Structure formats: C-alpha cells, structure tokens
Amino acid sequence: MAPNRSWMSRRQDYTGHLSEKFKKGVVEFIDFVERNPTVIDSLGRILCPCTKCNNRLTDEIFWVEKHLCDHGFMEGFLEKHEFASNYDKAMAKIVWNRTMLDRYRDILKRARKRAFKEANSTSIADIKGYGSKAMKVDVWNGLVDHWLDSKWKNKSVASQKNRAATPAHKLHTAGPISFGLLANTREERKLIYDDVHKKKSGEYVSEVSKEIIDLYDEEISQKYGEDLLDQPEVDHDVWTEVAGTNKKGQVHGLGRNLDIDIHDHRNVPLPEDTGVSTVKPVSQADITEAIKEALPNAINAMLPSVVNEAIQSNLLSLLSKILGFSQEKDH
Template structure:
C-alpha cells in the first residue's frame, strides 16, 4: 500500500534476526505494535503502587528499554541518538493513559467518584495490593511530606536534590516523632515543627515553599506557640481561637502552594523532555547533513 511504501526499509540500518523494525515518526515510535509492546512491558513490571513513570527506578527503566530493543530494532541510523528519549516519553504517556483509563472505567462501573469504592475493580495487569494502595492514596490528599519529597528528590531515586533538603526532612521527621506518640494521629503539616526544621526564613521564604507563601503568618503561628504571654490579662495576647485560625490559614496556604508546585514541576518535566527530544532531533539532522557533505552526497529529501 501507499502507507507501507513510506515505511523505512530494513536496509537503512542494522537489524538482528527475530527483531521487528521500528522508527520514530512525529516524535513517537511507530508502528503501533511497538508502542503497544512498550505498554505491555510497563504493565508487567510496575515496581509497586505507583501511577507515574517518574516513580519507576532507573534500573527498572534500563531493563525495560533493554527488553524492548531485544524485540524491536530502530532501523534508521538518524533515530538512534534520540531513541531512548522518545522511548521514555512513550512509556510515560502510555502509562498515564492507562492509569486514566482504569480510573475512569472503575468510576463508571461503580457510579462512584470515591476511589475507595474502586478497590474491587482494578485492572488485570496490576497486583491487587498495588491497586488497593493506589485507591487509598487517591482517596486522600497527599501529605505535605509526600509533596516535599516529590519536588525535592531526584527522579527515579530516593536521594534528595540537596543536603539541605535531606537535613530538613530528617529533622522534621524526628520532631514529629517526638511530638506525637506512636499510634497518635499526626496532622498533615505541623507548621511549628516545619519552621523549627527549616530555620528562619530568608528573603521572605520558608524553605520548601515558593515565594507566594505568606511567611509572616508562619512566623506568627510559630511565635504564638512557643512564647508565653507576658501578662495573662493582657489584651495583646492572641486568643486561642485566633491562633488556631492563623494555623488553619497557614495549612491552607501551604496546601495550595504545594499543589501549585506539583503542577508546575510536572509541566516543567514535560517541557524539558520535549526540549531534549527536539535538541536530539536537531543534532541528528546536523549529523546527517555533515555526513552527507563529507561524502559529497546531498541529504535525502523526503518523498512528496
């Protein structure tokens, strides 16, 4: 057919016996069986109750890419420099689509938007205990510590991006363990404990949260909780309800700020991946043109 005639020929690049040809077209991997095989590999090797590609450890990603290249071969030499980057984006996109589909199906089947009603309607490709854990996580808002880790750890690892981030997280954990006995419910965020761990804000910022956070309220809450009133009858002493209102406002501001940071981080990751693929595509084109010039051959023009 006309479409098949535009497919890359096997002679354009190396191909081992038993491997099927694949190529990059418009920033994605073709033909469709190659993309479906990526999805199958991701489904079969989900490392735990995770719903995003960024949570796959790098060794698992390396393994899956190796398994893919044992089945499929990129037959065009110009695709090789960007093959891994496009493969990563394909895996990320396919997993996101899969997770959206299973959540949407469970919601429509149960007629309920509460993820806890979905526990008996998980996909066949995901372990039940993983699905149950995901339902529990979707049913509640993420904790501040979870969002902090998500925005301050290197992708695919358990390492913090800086020593300061690691120290603050560990100090906060110790402070919370000291303040709340084992088995005692803990708040999503203890603003006082966070200020103690993060230290005095610099340039109007509390470490771990953006510029939009009203640092004055955090300090007010912190000071109110540790400073004894000079005179019990003084009208300047903040009423208990007022302090609690301030703390409530702090929690709401931090929750909104962290949600914004999470969205911005995800957007930046997509943009960076896209830029990386575009740069690799430009580099690949430059290499092809250079090789053609060195060989005295004009670059091959795409068929009309």
C-alpha cells in the first residue's frame, strides 16, 4: 500500500487557511525534487505541478513551492505520478543491489581494458585520466588509487588462482550472464546447461558436468514420471541434491538469481507505511522477475554516484522507487 497522499487535495484547513499538513507535505516534495537533479534543467528550473502551471511551465524551485502553497496541486497529479510503498522501495533496493552485484565488477573490468588501450600501457598507474566518459574524473582516479593498493592486487591474484583451481564442471562458457536469466523453461534450462558446459567441440567441460545433468533427468523422471507435462520447470531440491553447493552455499548450475530460492528464506525487513500495520513480504519470484526486467538497463549503467546527468536519466525509473517518487508515466 502506498503512503497516504490525501494531504495533496486538502490545501486549506477548516478555517480556510493554509493547512500545516499541506505545507509540510510541500516541503517534503520540494526536498525530494532537490535530491533528484535529473528533473532540474540547466537553469535550475523544474516543471510546476500547481493548478496554474499544470505541469507544463517550468520555474525556479522557490517559486514552484510558492505556487503549490498558493494554488495547490493540479487535478489528476496523483494519477500521473506513482508513489512507491515501502514494499516497492525495499523491492527496488534488493533488485538494484543484486543486479549491480552481478554487473558492476564487469563494468569496471571493461572500463580498465579500454583505459589500458587508450593509454597504450599495461600499467594501472598510467590509466589515470582515461576513465569512462560516464564517470567523473576524480572518481575514476580514486578507483585507480584503489587498484594500485597492495591489498587489491593480492586479492586479484588470489581470485585468479582460485578460479584456475576451480573444478572444470563448476566453470561455464556463457560469460557473465546468469544461467538463471537465460532459461525460462525446463527445455531451455537443459539446452542452456549444455551450451554453457560444453566446449566448441561439443564435449562437456568435464565428465562430472555430464553426469550431473544425466542424473538430474533420471531423478526427475523417477519422481514425476516420464511425461514432460507432469514434470516441473526445475525442481530445486532435486538439483541441489544432485549438483551440490560450494563453500558459499551457491548451487552449481542454477545461477545466483535462482539459488536464492533455496538459501534465502528470510523475510525482508520492511519499514511500515504511515497508518499501515502490516507489510506484504517480498517474494523470491517477484525478486527474480524484477531482476530480469532490470538487468538490460543495469548492465549499461554505472552506480548513480559515479555517473553524469545524461546517464542518470536512464536510472531514474529504477531509483525513484527507492526514493519514494517516480517520473510521470505519461508525458
């Protein structure tokens, strides 16, 4: 349930004077606007949603606040804007964190690769000033200093050694894209598993990889019968038993966006909305679906704290749910 916004239509109190609740709400609205530079133009003006300007004219923030107090919000303002509930905010935050957990390191890796090429050097110390155009120079240079630190270098070397020592059946050939995001049906999962665990020659990367998928098919047939219509898209319990987990509790072959169903049964703690006693828990199915929808945009974006205004506009639809307001649905 979204927060109560009834104050927007109650500008005056019973005496005919400006309501204190309305004034407080307008101040909070303006504070939100000032925290979102993507809705402010180069002259420091924003669209004014008062009944006079009707969200068509722009003005300085000070005058927009005065307009709202003098004239109130335009009719239908709430219908054109969506105000996220605390459930939506928590959902958006979870999706953002998990998506960026998957993608941010890959983004930085590609940025370093381009920087090495532009600087015509293989030394990290030489790539200062060669960061992505979407990233502030001081932020990029700060990252370079971080990469030059001995702790980061040691961690990087350790990661390379760990990957080199990883059993062949636990590696796949699909790059950074999650197995869970590629496959939606049982047939697709089988095909994707084969694609990402086979070499170009058509052979599995290891005998164990072949044994896992064969054993899974056998266990599923015994449990549900030979008819594919009676078999589920994926049985997490059977797969976990057959494939096993690593030290971090991740299930081999399912991908991070699927194995959360198995390892994370905790309800997400959500703050309560005003006047609401209970909050709907975030389901894992909702999280997985939301991640699928958010991933295409996230893989081409940076964290909001390190991107310029041009890139920030692409992130507003996702970040707005975390902050509490969103852009107009209709323009």
